[in-house]
Amino acid sequence: MAHPRHGSMLSFGGGPNNTTPSEKPLFQNAPISTASQSSPGLRVPSNRKTIYDRHLNRSRNAELSRASFAFLFSEMVTYAQRRVTGIQDLERRLNEQGYPLGLRLLDLLFYRTIAGSSSSSSASALSTSSTTSSPPNRPLRILPLLHLIHGPLWRLLFNRPADALEHSVSPDTPNEYMITDNDPMVNTYISVPREMSMLNCAAFVAGIIEGVCDGCGFEAKVSAHNQPSEMWPGRTVFLLRFGESVMEREVVLEKAGVK
Amino acid sequence: MSSTTKTARIGEELWKTRVDKVNAELVTLTYGTIVAQLCQDYDGDYTEVNKQLDKMGYNIGLRLIEDFLARSNVGRCANFRETADMVAKVGFKMFLNISPTVTNWTSDNNQFSLIFEENPLADFVELPDDGRSQDELWFSNILCGVLRGALEMVQMQIDAHFVSDILRGDDTTEMRVSLVRYIEDEMPPDEE
Numbered sequence: 001m002a003h004p005r006h007g008s009m010l011s012f013g014g015g016p017n018n019t020t021p022s023e024k025p026l027f028q029n030a031p032i033s034t035a036s037q038s039s040p041g042l043r044v045p046s047n048r049k050t051i052y053d054r055h056l057n058r059s060r061n062a063e064l065s066r067a068s069f070a071f072l073f074s075e076m077v078t079y080a081q082r083r084v085t086g087i088q089d090l091e092r093r094l095n096e097q098g099y100p101l102g103l104r105l106l107d108l109l110f111y112r113t114i115a116g117s118s119s120s121s122s123a124s125a126l127s128t129s130s131t132t133s134s135p136p137n138r139p140l141r142i143l144p145l146l147h148l149i150h151g152p153l154w155r156l157l158f159n160r161p162a163d164a165l166e167h168s169v170s171p172d173t174p175n176e177y178m179i180t181d182n183d184p185m186v187n188t189y190i191s192v193p194r195e196m197s198m199l200n201c202a203a204f205v206a207g208i209i210e211g212v213c214d215g216c217g218f219e220a221k222v223s224a225h226n227q228p229s230e231m232w233p234g235r236t237v238f239l240l241r242f243g244e245s246v247m248e249r250e251v252v253l254e255k256a257g258v259k
Numbered sequence: 260m261s262s263t264t265k266t267a268r269i270g271e272e273l274w275k276t277r278v279d280k281v282n283a284e285l286v287t288l289t290y291g292t293i294v295a296q297l298c299q300d301y302d303g304d305y306t307e308v309n310k311q312l313d314k315m316g317y318n319i320g321l322r323l324i325e326d327f328l329a330r331s332n333v334g335r336c337a338n339f340r341e342t343a344d345m346v347a348k349v350g351f352k353m354f355l356n357i358s359p360t361v362t363n364w365t366s367d368n369n370q371f372s373l374i375f376e377e378n379p380l381a382d383f384v385e386l387p388d389d390g391r392s393q394d395e396l397w398f399s400n401i402l403c404g405v406l407r408g409a410l411e412m413v414q415m416q417i418d419a420h421f422v423s424d425i426l427r428g429d430d431t432t433e434m435r436v437s438l439v440r441y442i443e444d445e446m447p448p449d450e451e
Binding site for chain 1: 281287289292293295300315318319322355356383386388428
């Protein structure tokens with residue numbers, strides 16, 4: 001099965017591919033499609049305040065106002081809404097916006113969990129959740145990957161782990177897993193109009209998860225669904241559906257005793 | 260104690276006590292993804308991207324001022340100099356946890372610069388090496404719009420634009436802000 005998006009990530013600069021963003025948080029990559037033949041190189045400030053001169057952990061525990069996030073996110077949703085045909089299309093677009101974040105956060109997570117394994121809380125969480133001891137490796141099996149998302153990723157983004165992790169009970173869909181967030185931070189200030197009640201703007205977060213999965217080599221489709229409960233009206237379930245190739249590999253790895 | 264330091268204290272205090280926080284990197288990356296999406300949608304037409312960012316910022320500013328006033332509980336500024344300090348030391352502090360320097364006033368006190376030592380929006384960012392972006396894109400242009408929108412709601416029409424940006428290879432990141440006019444209270448249109 002093809003990995004269209006992951007493929008484009010691996011071949012940055014290889015052409016006008018779909019999801020090649022033009023600016024690169026975390027890592028710089030090749031330019032967007034145009035005029036790469038005579039690239040003159042970027043100018044840098046003489047005081048060398050470039051991303052290469054700053055420590056990647058500098059912003060690790062930094063905080064910003066939640067209102068700022070809410071304002072930006074609402075502009076993102078409003079902007080996306082202007083260019084779509086329906087709810088599904090809107091969610092697809094939000095998903096696409098989250099996807100590149102996932103790819104980058106993945107590298108950041110590994111970098112941090114390995115570099116600071118003695119002091120960081122996320123590192124200890126990772127080593128307790130995966131079966132191997134530190135330094136943590138890239139997950140090879142689905143379960144460690146899910147723990148990585150449920151714990152360290154969620155903590156990095158929202159300062160707390162997700163609320164539940166479940167495997168589909170249906171024998172027809174062994175490739176489906178669910179991660180639950182009782183009260184997604186991204187939806188805090190969003191009120192969805194009644195006629196769009198299906199919409200869940202946490203599709204953006206679903207995109208982040210999808211990016212993390214793809215970046216790890218686990219091809220997956222991730223979507224966000226409203227599952228309100230009495231206590232948690234905003235409860236959201238992220239449904240992860242892994243591709244056939246991933247499931248086949250799981251079987252092989254299980255036989256080989258890889259954890 | 261100068262009034263600037265006093266204002267700075269207010270900002271510090273508000274940031275510590277009245278502001279709900281979120282992980283900074285989430286904000287940074289979310290903003291990055293917005294700009295990246297615009298660059299993609301407008302096919303690398305950076306002039307248009309600047310314009311869109313400014314527009315988004317304006318929409319934010321119109322609403323942000325409410326949040327600012329409600330949380331800060333500060334009174335009306337007596338003059339544009341006070342406004343500048345309030346924007347830099349309280350506004351930017353509350354929403355981005357930075358305090359840009361106010362400087363380069365014109366003699367009529369109607370124009371100043373904000374110098375950004377830090378800019379959380381631009382952490383992790385390098386502009387695309389396409390020979391154009393460093394000449395055309397103002398990555399943090401949304402901030403100009405925010406200022407324009409927010410100040411318009413308190414009856415100041417201003418113009419704000421970046422004149423330099425570290426991301427472009429400049430040594431500083433500087434925004435120029437000019438007061439165009441104070442907006443007079445207008446009577447509602449006559450019924451007849």
